[in-house]
Amino acid sequence: MRTTLxxxxxxxxxxxxxxxxxxxxxxxxxxxxxxxxxxxxxxxxSMLGKVKLEIDIPASRRRPHRSGRSxxxxxxxxxxxxxxx
Numbered sequence: 221m222r223t224t225l226x227x228x229x230x231x232x233x234x235x236x237x238x239x240x241x242x243x244x245x246x247x248x249x250x251x252x253x254x255x256x257x258x259x260x261x262x263x264x265x266s267m268l269g270k271v272k273l274e275i276d277i278p279a280s281r282r283r284p285h286r287s288g289r290s291x292x293x294x295x296x297x298x299x300x301x302x303x304x305x
Contacts, residue, residue, distance in 0.1 A: 225248075232244060241247045 227248075232247065235251060236242070236244065236247045239247055239250055241250070
């Protein structure tokens with residue numbers, strides 16, 4: 221997708237130098253991907269203590285049935301935090 225952005229030149233130069241890119245496009249694409257990755261990590265961290273994961277370890281180590289169905293199951297429940305307001 222083509223777009224026009226007004227990015228400060230010194231910011232772009234510093235990012236390109238730090239990343240080792242010559243291309244402004246590569247610099248912007250990698251920077252956006254990294255920003256998204258970090259935000260997703262923060263979202264996962266915010267769920268700490270709110271997710272109950274129950275795994276049947278012995279069942280997870282068994283091979284699938286001959287029918288092709290796996291005996292492995294995971295029960296996942298997420299408790300959503302709700303604002304008191």
